Amino acid sequence: MTIVPEGVFHWFLTLVTGGFAGLWVIHDLVFLIRLAGADRRDPLVADKWFGYVLGMVMGLIGVLGALRFNGVLAG
Amino acid sequence: MATATARGARSPAGSSTRTPRVVSRWNPANAVTASRFLTLPALWWAIDRGYHQFATLFIMVCALLDKLDGLVAKIFDCRSQFGELFDAITDGICYGFGLILVAAYGWAPLLPVVLVITMGVTNTALRGVYIRRAGRPVNYKSYAMERIVAYTGYLIGFATAGMQVVYFYWAFVPIMLVILVHDGKRMLVDPVPPAEGARA
Numbered sequence: 001m002t003i004v005p006e007g008v009f010h011w012f013l014t015l016v017t018g019g020f021a022g023l024w025v026i027h028d029l030v031f032l033i034r035l036a037g038a039d040r041r042d043p044l045v046a047d048k049w050f051g052y053v054l055g056m057v058m059g060l061i062g063v064l065g066a067l068r069f070n071g072v073l074a075g
Numbered sequence: 076m077a078t079a080t081a082r083g084a085r086s087p088a089g090s091s092t093r094t095p096r097v098v099s100r101w102n103p104a105n106a107v108t109a110s111r112f113l114t115l116p117a118l119w120w121a122i123d124r125g126y127h128q129f130a131t132l133f134i135m136v137c138a139l140l141d142k143l144d145g146l147v148a149k150i151f152d153c154r155s156q157f158g159e160l161f162d163a164i165t166d167g168i169c170y171g172f173g174l175i176l177v178a179a180y181g182w183a184p185l186l187p188v189v190l191v192i193t194m195g196v197t198n199t200a201l202r203g204v205y206i207r208r209a210g211r212p213v214n215y216k217s218y219a220m221e222r223i224v225a226y227t228g229y230l231i232g233f234a235t236a237g238m239q240v241v242y243f244y245w246a247f248v249p250i251m252l253v254i255l256v257h258d259g260k261r262m263l264v265d266p267v268p269p270a271e272g273a274r275a
Contacts, residue, residue: 001124001126001128001129002126002127002128003128003129003132004128009128009131009236013131013236013238016135017229017233017238043261043265043268047217047218047219047261048218050217050218050219050257051217051218051219051220051221051222052218054219054222054223054250054253054254055218055219055222057250058222058223058226058250061243061246061250062229065233065238065239065242065243065246068239068242069238069239
């Protein structure tokens with residue numbers, strides 16, 4: 001039993017994963033750039049810096065996964 | 076009626092900068108959080124029947140409600156420490172249950188699921204230690220942890236949708252390990268921020 005045709009579901013997954021992950025990479029990159037020059041000895045700044053970097057890594061994993069899903073990358 | 080102290084502007088490790096106020100535990104945001112449990116039987120039903128799209132829909136609803144409760148808390152101005160703890164516990168139960176389900180039905184590889192759940196349990200134990208160190212019910216938060224929780228929701232969706240399952244599950248493990256080590260040090264070693272209101 002399906003809700004939508006498999007092809008539609010495939011593109012929906014691509015959009016929800018790859019699209020969101022790509023936007024997230026940009027989102028965290030912008031916030032990371034805004035953080036430039038802030039004192040990283042401040043615990044809040046250090047926490048943000050670490051979170052944004054890891055957020056970008058997770059976003060890249062999502063983009064790569066979406067590309068693999070569509071056969072653009074091997075896997 | 077049970078009450079909790081409201082939280083204001085967020086800072087790391089659960090501290091706050093606004094004057095505390097009293098908020099009932101019976102508020103719209105916590106109702107939205109609790110409603111996430113309703114998606115679990117539906118998720119189980121869909122996985123048991125092999126309905127991949129329905130299972131994906133139900134875990135998406137669960138994840139979207141997680142985002143909605145924060146919005147509702149902001150709109151109704153009913154943020155509280157209890158609400159944040161309840162939200163974190165609900166995340167653990169919903170996503171833990173979802174991961175166990177997809178692994179049990181063979182929709183996700185067992186080893187990374189075991190590793191993820193083990194790290195999740197370890198993180199919960201560290202939070203317990205942090206609460207003991209703080210001497211008050213405080214929800215440890217970090218920017219990295221917020222992101223990995225979102226990824227955890229996606230993990231279940233990848234399994235239900237059959238989308239690059241092995242790739243996404245194994246990519247998750249080292250990232251969560253790095254965050255666990257980083258946040259573990261902060262919870263166990265770094266100074267605990269003062270109680271909310273103390274700096275107001």
